[in-house]
Amino acid sequence: GENVEQHPSTLSVQEGDSAVIKCTYSDSASNYFPWYKQELGKRPQLIIDIRSNVGEKKDQRIAVTLNKTAKHFSLHITETQPEDSAVYFCAASTDYKLSFGAGTTVTVRA
Amino acid sequence: SQTIHQWPATLVQPVGSPLSLECTVEGTSNPNLYWYRQAAGRGLQLLFYSVGIGQISSEVPQNLSASRPQDRQFILSSKKLLLSDSGFYLCAWTRTRSTDTQYFGPGTRLTVL
Numbered sequence: 001g002e003n004v005e006q007h008p009s010t011l012s013v014q015e016g017d018s019a020v021i022k023c024t025y026s027d028s029a030s031n032y033f034p035w036y037k038q039e040l041g042k043r044p045q046l047i048i049d050i051r052s053n054v055g056e057k058k059d060q061r062i063a064v065t066l067n068k069t070a071k072h073f074s075l076h077i078t079e080t081q082p083e084d085s086a087v088y089f090c091a092a093s094t095d096y097k098l099s100f101g102a103g104t105t106v107t108v109r110a
Numbered sequence: 111s112q113t114i115h116q117w118p119a120t121l122v123q124p125v126g127s128p129l130s131l132e133c134t135v136e137g138t139s140n141p142n143l144y145w146y147r148q149a150a151g152r153g154l155q156l157l158f159y160s161v162g163i164g165q166i167s168s169e170v171p172q173n174l175s176a177s178r179p180q181d182r183q184f185i186l187s188s189k190k191l192l193l194s195d196s197g198f199y200l201c202a203w204t205r206t207r208s209t210d211t212q213y214f215g216p217g218t219r220l221t222v223l
Contacts, residue, residue, distance in 0.1 A: 043214040096142055100154045
């Protein structure tokens with residue numbers, strides 16, 4: 001099955017700086033890559049996603065890049081704000097299922 | 111628009127007791143449905159998924175089971191809970207037979223004592 005690795009596991013950034021989270025996947029058939037944000041005690045919420053026919057996608061301060069050849073994708077958050085503090089999960093899809101990375105705890109220091 | 115419900119929101123159960131968690135989706139037909147478990151401070155573990163009524167796929171062998179008695183209803187059950195069953199149980203849905211965005215329910219926080 002699909003195996004998704006996510007790095008780093010924790011990330012501390014100064015407010016206003018950028019944050020980058022990287023994920024790799026194993027199954028070359030995976031074609032959909034969402035990113036979720038989970039605040040403490042709440043459900044994961046989709047923040048951005050990308051499909052395998054696109055190399056980059058941006059939504060305001062958030063962007064995702066995909067390198068199919070290398071089988072890795074990354075989340076970029078610019079101009080970080082305190083409300084960006086949360087756990088972020090990447091995922092890759094295969095056969096109606098999502099395989100999730102282990103998560104990255106992002107802390108934005110004021 | 112689509113809405114996903116889960117209940118109960120929180121549950122405290124003794125070891126060895128039975129379990130029944132319910133998930134329902136509104137505003138869509140024949141969704142794919144999923145059950146995940148999230149242990150404290152950990153990632154999302156897929157337990158079961160269903161692409162149609164009566165069709166259940168199990169991802170992890172354990173003392174849990176799932177059923178889909180109606181198109182938009184997904185139930186997670188256990189006959190005897192273990193301490194290790196404690197966690198945050200999340201139901202999710204996506205469009206029928208698609209590899210697409212999964213939307214999560216509000217979750218059930220289960221504590222087994």
